[in-house]
Amino acid sequence: MGLCRVFVLFLFLILTIVSLSFTVSATDSSENEEEWREYVVTLDTHNFTQFVSQHDFMVVEFYAAWCGACQELAPEWEKAAKILSQNEPPIVLAKVDANDQQNKQLANKHGLKGFPTIKILKDGGNVIADYKGPREANAIVSYVIQQTGPPSIEITSSQDASALIVDDGFAIMGVFEEFSGEEYEKFIVLAERLRSGINFGHTKDTKHLPIVGDSSSSPNNIEGPFVRLYKPFDELFEDFQNFDVDVLEKLIDVSSTPLVTYYDHMERYYLRKFLGTRNAKAMLYVDYTSDDYDAFKSTYYDVAKQFKGKGVSFLMGDVEASQKVLESIDLNVDQVPILIIETKSFVGIKYIKPKVSPEHILSFVKDFKDGKLQPYRKSAPIPEVNDGPIKIVVHDNLQDMLFNSGKNVLLEFTASWSEKSKKFGPILEDIAHSFQDDDIMIATFDTEKNDYPTETFKIIHFPTLYFATPSGTLLSYDGDKTKEAIIDFIQKNRDGAHLNDSSTKEEL
Template identity: 55%
Template sequence: MGMESSARSGILVVSFVLLAFLNISPAAAGGEGEKVLTLDRSNFTETVSKHDFIVVEFYAPWCGHCKALAPEYEKAASTLSNHEPPIVLAKVDANEEANRELATEFEIQGFPTIKILRNGGKNIQEYNGPREADGIVDYLKKQVGPASAEIKSQEDANSLIDEKKIFVVGVFPKFSGEEFENFMTLAEKLRSDYDIAHTLDAKFLPRGEPVDKPTLRLLKPFDEQFVDFQDFKVDAMEKFIEEASTPVVTVWDNDQSNHPYVNKFFGSSNAKAMLFVNFSKEQDSFETKYKDVAILYKGKGISFLFGDVDAGQGAFQYFGLQEEQAPLLIIQNAEGQKYLKANIEPSQIASWVKDYVDGLVKPFIRSEPIPEVNNEPVKVVVTDSLQDMVLNSGKNVLLEFYAPWCGHCKKLAPILDEVAISFENDSDVVIAKLDATVNDIPSETFDVQGYPTLYFRSSSGNLLPYDGERTKEDIIEFIRKNRDGHADLVSTESESVNADSVKDEL
């Protein structure tokens, strides 16, 4: 199975919608002679074990976002090499076959992914900082300092607290005791996600009343502006911060300061309600009614996003929608099913969301048109033809789920063509492909977590994932072994292809 990018619904939205259309481009690998260390399976463990703090980017050479910020990553590495102590930036080509185990170990589901490794690799955190050189430098300098800074004055608070960002602060009568120790444990755990500080006096903080007992205060640039919490169990504090740092309605527009919350929205495991309107014409007429609905369902497993049609072009492309359908409300549930209401009116929002919750709205299933001509060796399958051509075809079908931009898919394409030609005289065997970026996949039947993913369905209905080598010989042997039927008409000429030459191409 390919691991180029996750195809699960939430992660795909982040990868294709956020990265491609918010211009959030993580750092990239560079060429020879750079300050960025090159790591691979042979030197990764030894190198990481020597560093208390090292930043590692997992990338792919074909990845556009990886290429885009290569100079920024290199510039940051050069600057940080002069830090005291030096901060090391490294890279791993996770597209390389030899490094696949590393990619699996670090749960790399898309490119690029950046990890912060501490204590010789014993502690691993996500890099959630900026993507330009100066921002990378500033973020990582904070990461090597204390997990929580002390606020001793209003001036300290002014210098540390960014009014456009979430800020976590612990207020204590003294810097000792169980509550303070738990807070510092939490700070270390969440330091890559939030700016964190502690203080002896809440009067230094820009918002909130004085307190007379240990209090965790979350300052935020939306909704109620601040919220206090006084259960200092680590898990309870972490859950509180996660929930309280999510806006009732996440706004997706061209304001860069909103983009971290959009990222957080798409990374949530909740069902996702997304209302897209033309902000220049319709924002005011929709915003209040939509927020009222979001408040009604807060804490009930649905997150709400309010997006400008202009800023949300990526979402329209991802869901296969047209701008003419806006104002448009679409809900994607935790299983990836989609429900939509095109040209919705403000007065219809509450009733339509209630109908969705009550199970009265039919899912929207995205499919390309069934092709009128389908005479290539590898047959084209779309969602609307999946039943007839694969699941109910009565044939032995090898089906590839692919993405047009996927490098591994492009390498596999000529091999599948050869396999299909090998079975051209056998009407019981079909080799087919489905573009998973524009066709919805029934997740209850197929588990597609990367591209390419191959499944084989025998004529009797036995469904198997293909996990073998991506060579013509191995695929043919798999089909022979698992097919049903009497005929086995694979051409002998096709079997004479040198296996090593095919593997070299992969």
């Protein structure tokens, strides 16, 4: 009987352990399922419109699988999506593979300029704004939740106002007698338009506005409603009373960029903004350790101030940090201090003042604006001997070789890094041998060593071929890159083609 009891007890223990094992296993399975659940919604061209139309507010990332920045963002985006799914009401984060061919049209519709691009979609997709926030999970959550609130908050104390000026030092505050009327309504429209990149607030009492710098920032001498932009550079604040939304947006954009951008890895945001501007770009490179550095910095700032809003943006860089930039345009440190102005219209059009002094900066910029300067063009040396089957053309002899040689000229635009150019080299060599002792010239132009007139030649890939005749015709070649196809093109388009259809010295 004792043995029986022991056996029953042993059996009970075994069953209990097994039961607990199943319970733990089930719990682990549930937890694993929760852990591996994907909270970011995957959208594509088939479900995008319908899904977005069902949400008053959501955020969508357009990504490409090969993009390193997208890969870094992915786990943070997923963490943020999990947290936001528990918000009340829940907020959806989604993603679209913009590199997938089926989603190309969807990506183009949203004006992607790079990866990742993140868009805030409101009112079922009727309102779209750029996401300009952080890329870390908790910061993403805070930023997104802030975007769901009112576009501008009421300021009732100086503490409210100071809280709007976050780490980047920017904020926009409007002062109104009443929170109604045309000016106030336009301010709210502006706030809705720009809120993804800057905090907005409004108040009836100017005493709540932060005093920055010195007492000159006191708004007591301003009559009527106005808008104040706070910023972490230059004057530290700027006031506006033009309430045309488009005009005000442009004024704020200009004023939220430093008068002088510095070529510094710590200033990447402003550097990207400088490089992306449509303005002409003035770039001053000096030795930051030189005795006249302070004079250059002060003078350059004053010149930038004079040309604010006049279509010229200004950058200053230390020659040591900027050496590769100078080398890329065939300049060297021996020419420093050097002032370069690059136009907004055509790639490669630059105006250069080497060995510039502080007192000559203003006159050089003025002469540029008045159209008095001759552009600088990078050119390799003209070859002393140029008798090979393929002629070498450089910038400084482009006009003579292409249009004044008296020959029909096939000109190849190439780049040393282009694999297609390397593969095309032997084909061009064969074509050149086919036309030896003829009035056909085969030539090549290295775009890495030479600038070219981009208003004349449209080059979007390598190699690019153009054909010029003595009579002045200039044609681009868009056919197959084969010996037969190109020779046929030359024969059909050369001067006098109707008189002689068999000028080649080699049977095809």
